[in-house]
Amino acid sequence: MHCVRKVNEDIYYVGGCDRRLELFENVYPIPNGITYNSYLIMDEKKVLMDTVDRSIGQQFLENIECVLGNETLDYLVIQHMEPDHCSMAANLLQRYPALKIVGNAQIKKMLNHFFELNLDNYLEVKENDTLNIGRHTLKFISAPMVHWPEVMMTYDETDKILFSADAFGSFGTMNGNLFDDEVNFKNEWLSEARRYYTNIVGKYGPQVLNVLKKASTLDIQLIAPLHGPLHRSDIGWYVEKYQKWASYEPEEKGVMIVYGSVYGNTENAANVLANELSLRGVSNIKVYDVSKTHPSYLVSEAFRCSHLVMASITYNSGIFVNMEHLLHDLKAHNLQNRTVGLIENGSWACTAGKQMKEFFEGMKNMHVLEEKVTMTSSLKEAQQKEIETFADALVQSMGEN
Ligand code: FEO
Numbered sequence: 311m312h313c314v315r316k317v318n319e320d321i322y323y324v325g326g327c328d329r330r331l332e333l334f335e336n337v338y339p340i341p342n343g344i345t346y347n348s349y350l351i352m353d354e355k356k357v358l359m360d361t362v363d364r365s366i367g368q369q370f371l372e373n374i375e376c377v378l379g380n381e382t383l384d385y386l387v388i389q390h391m392e393p394d395h396c397s398m399a400a401n402l403l404q405r406y407p408a409l410k411i412v413g414n415a416q417i418k419k420m421l422n423h424f425f426e427l428n429l430d431n432y433l434e435v436k437e438n439d440t441l442n443i444g445r446h447t448l449k450f451i452s453a454p455m456v457h458w459p460e461v462m463m464t465y466d467e468t469d470k471i472l473f474s475a476d477a478f479g480s481f482g483t484m485n486g487n488l489f490d491d492e493v494n495f496k497n498e499w500l501s502e503a504r505r506y507y508t509n510i511v512g513k514y515g516p517q518v519l520n521v522l523k524k525a526s527t528l529d530i531q532l533i534a535p536l537h538g539p540l541h542r543s544d545i546g547w548y549v550e551k552y553q554k555w556a557s558y559e560p561e562e563k564g565v566m567i568v569y570g571s572v573y574g575n576t577e578n579a580a581n582v583l584a585n586e587l588s589l590r591g592v593s594n595i596k597v598y599d600v601s602k603t604h605p606s607y608l609v610s611e612a613f614r615c616s617h618l619v620m621a622s623i624t625y626n627s628g629i630f631v632n633m634e635h636l637l638h639d640l641k642a643h644n645l646q647n648r649t650v651g652l653i654e655n656g657s658w659a660c661t662a663g664k665q666m667k668e669f670f671e672g673m674k675n676m677h678v679l680e681e682k683v684t685m686t687s688s689l690k691e692a693q694q695k696e697i698e699t700f701a702d703a704l705v706q707s708m709g710e711n
C-alpha cells in the first residue's frame with residue numbers, strides 16, 4: 311500500500327525507509343536505519359525530485375502511482391546521481407516514456423557511467439537556470455563535492471524550499487514524523503546528523519562553505535534533504551552547526567578520550583585521566599574504547615569536541631592497529647584545529663606516542679601538547695604527579711581556546 315505524506319499543498323513525500331540495511335555505503339553502521347527521501351511536486355507539470363535506493367523501490371513506485379493517479383510524470387530532477395538516490399530512474403523511464411530527466415552536464419555523464427540510460431530527453435541545466443512548472447519555479451544551484459562532484463541543489467522560489475541533496479541529511483528512519491518539529495531533533499537526531507555529515511561530507515568543508523554562502527542569499531522556509539527529517543523550525547541553528555563542521559571549528563568545548571588497550575591498563579589510564587579532568591571542573595568528557603566503538607562515531611565525536619586524548623599501546627612496533635585506523639580516518643576527513651594529548655604504553659620499546667605525534671603533525675592546525683603520559687605496561691601509583699600534570703595542561707589549554 312502507498313505510504314505518502316503531504317509536505318505542503320502540492321508537494322508530496324514519496325520516499326521511504328530501510329531498517330534492514332546494516333551498513334550504509336557498506337561502511338557505516340545504521341542501527342536506526344536510513345531514509346531515502348523523494349518529493350513529488352503536483353503542479354501543472356508533475357516533477358519528481360530524485361528517486362530512491364532500489365531496496366525500497368516497490369514502496370516508492372506505489373507512492374508515485376498513488377499521488378499521480380491518472381496523470382503522468384513530466385520531469386525527474388536528479389540532483390545527485392549516487393545510486394541511493396537515482397537507482398529507480400530506469401524504472402521510471404520505462405513507466406513514463408516521455409519523462410524528461412533534468413540535471414547538469416556532469417550528472418548526465420555520470421548517469422551513463424553507472425546505468426547506460428536512454429537520455430535523449432535529457433534537459434541539461436546549469437547554475438541559476440530556472441524551470442517553471444506552473445505555480446512553482448525551480449532554480450538550480452551547483453553544489454560540487456557536497457557530496458560528489460556532480461551534485462546540485464534546487465531552490466523552489468515559490469514556496470521557499472531548498473531541496474538540499476545530501477546536505478542537512480541524517481542517518482535514521484522517520485517513524486511517521488516527517489518534520490524536525492515533529493521529533494526531538496536536537497536531542498534525538500543531532501548526533502546521527504553529525505555522524506552522517508562528518509563521515510559522508512566532512513572531508514569537503516570548503517565546498518560546503520561555498521554552498522552555505524550561496525544559500526545565505528536565499529529566503530529558506532524549508533530544507534528538504536535526501537535523508538532524514540525535513541527542517542522548517544530553527545533553520546538558522548542547523549545552518550550554524552554546518553558552518554562549524556564545515557570550517558572544522560570545534561562544536562563544543564570538551565574532551566574525547568579514546569584508548570586502545572589489550573589488557574586493560576591503557577584503559578585504566580584513560581579512566582584515571584577522566585577522573586582528574588572531572589576534579590578540575592571539566593564536565594564534557596567522553597571515553598571510548600577504539601576497538602569497540604565504530605570509527606564513524608569517533609570521527610563524529612572528534613568533530614564535536616575541542617580536545618582529543620589518544621591513549622595507545624605500542625603494537626607491532628607501531629600504534630595499536632585500531633587506533634592507527636582511527637587516526638587515518640580523522641586525517642581522511644580533514645579534521646583540523648584541535649588540541650591533542652597523548653598517552654602511550656609499551657612493555658618494551660614504547661614508540662606509540664612518538665608515532666601518534668608525528669601523525670598529528672601531518673594534519674592541519676593540530677596542537678599536540680608537550681606534556682604526555684608514558685607507561686610501561688601499566689600506570690603506577692608513583693605516576694600520580696605525571697597524570698596530574700597532564701590533566702593540568704589539558705585544562706589550561708581548554709581555558710586558552
Ligand atoms: Fe545519499 Fe551521496 O548519497
